[in-house]
Amino acid sequence: MRPPPPRIAVQRARRTAAVGRVAIRTYAGYKRTQRRIAGLPAERHEAEWERTHARAAMDITITARRLRGLFIKAAQFLGARADLLPEAYIAALSTLHDRVPPQPYRAMRRVLREELGDEPERVFRRFERAPVAAASLAQVHRAELRDGRRVAVKVQYPDIGALVRLDLANLRTVLRLVHRLESSIDLAPIADAVGALVPQELDFINEARSAEAIGAALAHRGDMCTPAIVWELTSRRVLVTEYIDGIKISETAALRAAGHDTRALAERVIDVWGEQVLRLGHFHGDPHPGNILVLADGRLAILDFGLTARLSSTGREGVAALCRAAATRDPMAMAGAFEQLGYHARGQGPLAYMGLAGRLMESDPTGGGADADIERANVRLAQMLRGFNIEGVEPPALLVMRVLGLLRGLGTRLDRPGPALSAWLPYAAEQGMA
Numbered sequence: 001m002r003p004p005p006p007r008i009a010v011q012r013a014r015r016t017a018a019v020g021r022v023a024i025r026t027y028a029g030y031k032r033t034q035r036r037i038a039g040l041p042a043e044r045h046e047a048e049w050e051r052t053h054a055r056a057a058m059d060i061t062i063t064a065r066r067l068r069g070l071f072i073k074a075a076q077f078l079g080a081r082a083d084l085l086p087e088a089y090i091a092a093l094s095t096l097h098d099r100v101p102p103q104p105y106r107a108m109r110r111v112l113r114e115e116l117g118d119e120p121e122r123v124f125r126r127f128e129r130a131p132v133a134a135a136s137l138a139q140v141h142r143a144e145l146r147d148g149r150r151v152a153v154k155v156q157y158p159d160i161g162a163l164v165r166l167d168l169a170n171l172r173t174v175l176r177l178v179h180r181l182e183s184s185i186d187l188a189p190i191a192d193a194v195g196a197l198v199p200q201e202l203d204f205i206n207e208a209r210s211a212e213a214i215g216a217a218l219a220h221r222g223d224m225c226t227p228a229i230v231w232e233l234t235s236r237r238v239l240v241t242e243y244i245d246g247i248k249i250s251e252t253a254a255l256r257a258a259g260h261d262t263r264a265l266a267e268r269v270i271d272v273w274g275e276q277v278l279r280l281g282h283f284h285g286d287p288h289p290g291n292i293l294v295l296a297d298g299r300l301a302i303l304d305f306g307l308t309a310r311l312s313s314t315g316r317e318g319v320a321a322l323c324r325a326a327a328t329r330d331p332m333a334m335a336g337a338f339e340q341l342g343y344h345a346r347g348q349g350p351l352a353y354m355g356l357a358g359r360l361m362e363s364d365p366t367g368g369g370a371d372a373d374i375e376r377a378n379v380r381l382a383q384m385l386r387g388f389n390i391e392g393v394e395p396p397a398l399l400v401m402r403v404l405g406l407l408r409g410l411g412t413r414l415d416r417p418g419p420a421l422s423a424w425l426p427y428a429a430e431q432g433m434a
Contacts, residue, residue: 011159012166015067019170022063023177026056050088057092064093068100069160070167072136073201074194102134108141108155115238120153123233127153133290137164137201142243150243151230154204161202168195201306204239210282211241211305217280224272224300244301246293250413260294266416267423268300270407274424277400278320281311285399287406309396315341319400320428326421342392356388 033052037045064071075093078085108131112120120127126144133140138156145151172191200206208229215226227241234240247254249269252262269292276283284291285307293301311319318341325333338356345352390398407420 011163015163015166016170018063018067019167019174022059023174025059029056050086053086053088054092057086057089060089061092061096064096065100067167068136069157070136070164070171070194070198072096072100073198074167074171074191100134100136102131102139103157105129107158108139111155111158111237112153115235116233124151124153137198143240145230149230151233152227152241152243153233154239154241156202156204156237164198164202168198197307203236204234205236207306208234208239208241210308214276214280214282214284214302214305214308217282218272218275221272221275223268223298224302225295226302226305244293244295244303246295246301248289249292249294249300249410250289252413255294258294258296260298262414263416265294265300266411266414269410270416270420270423272300272302273403273407274420274427277311277403278316278323278424278427279430281313281316283309283311283396283400283403285309285396285403287403287410289410292410309399311396311400312394315394315397315400318342318397319424323421323424323428326419327425341397342390342394344389344392352388 029052033048037048040048061075064075075096078089078093109120112123116123120143124143125146125148128142131139131141132152137160138154141153141155143151143153168191171194175191208231211226212229218224218226225244227244230240230242247258247260249255249265255262255265269287273283273287284302284305286304287302291302291304293303295301318337321337321340322334325331325337335356343356345356404420408418411417411420
């Protein structure tokens with residue numbers, strides 16, 4: 001096997017060392033707290049553990065933000081596992097978003113040249129070197145095709161595939177070490193989930209197919225659209241799509257100035273996702289405001305299909321049961337629906353499920369920006385699931401809960417407070433689900 005280029009070897013060494021350092025600091029911190037509380041009154045134990053959780057969570061968050069790539073994704077997965085982690089971790093890890101400083105154009109040009117087979121200046125009539133967005137695995141540039149069409153060009157970072165494989169191996173090593181030292185903590189499923197998902201995100205052909213499939217399935221709707229794929233220029237590491245201009249759905253002042261009814265827009269967004277989840281069973285898993293635009297003609301444009309999921313028939317039936325219970329505000333029915341989805345209360349009776357149902361139905365009166373929506377949705381989910389085992393819940397069904405949290409936050413900002421579930425009832429009533 002040929003040795004890696006020097007730049008990759010150096011990056012590998014640095015990343016491995018950084019992961020090792022944070023793992024050692026985290027473990028040592030918990031051991032210090034364990035020794036310290038031995039001499040303290042019992043009533044001070046919880047506060048000491050909370051401080052330790054908060055320090056470790058911040059250390060891990062800072063390291064993930066610096067390393068980016070797969071560690072951003074892994075931290076996001078960890079941030080969704082409210083059944084495994086203390087709330088301090090959920091709050092800290094939820095601040096990690098896929099928006100990072102861009103890489104210089106000279107680095108991206110090499111990828112473009114390799115994937116397109118020519119210099120980007122020859123392939124496109126115009127190519128903007130400054131990106132319009134940057135995420136953990138790729139960044140997006142505006143361009144214009146030879147025939148005059150404006151397009152968005154999503155380009156993977158150089159060598160990201162090799163670094164992801166290294167990061168995944170490091171992650172598995174750390175999690176195995178944690179489990180060996182503390183047998184009660186088994187986070188191996190996190191590494192498995194990240195290992196299954198991220199390689200798919202690194203193949204833009206998969207993303208393009210998902211975007212096209214969901215767009216085609218929703219083509220009957222005149223109130224939304226998805227960007228067309230430019231297949232002749234799309235490859236595993238470069239995705240070229242139609243460029244869509246619009247107002248970000250979180251920019252309420254601009255929407256109202258343009259004459260849009262924000263509450264009606266919220267209802268439409270909720271309806272579009274209800275159709276995806278319950279009619280199609282194939283849905284966009286990240287409806288944060290940066291991925292939804294409002295066009296001049298009032299249509300919604302849905303962007304970035306890097307995270308999509310497919311619900312099994314059992315998962316759809318469980319979500320449909322939640323919709324029916326939400327429409328009637330029946331907490332016992334909601335408790336039964338959660339059990340059907342695979343949620344298990346640890347050593348608790350039916351009241352635990354009823355409490356979970358009640359929290360899902362509570363209104364969220366707070367506002368905030370797009371990032372605040374994501375953080376609040378994850379923390380709220382953590383609070384809801386405290387005391388529950390969710391190993392039996394299929395990952396797409398758990399993702400639906402996060403989608404509902406994001407829709408709740410978006411609805412609040414658009415003057416449509418309250419949960420989205422009851423609005424999905426018409427789709428739950430189809431195909432024998434209700």
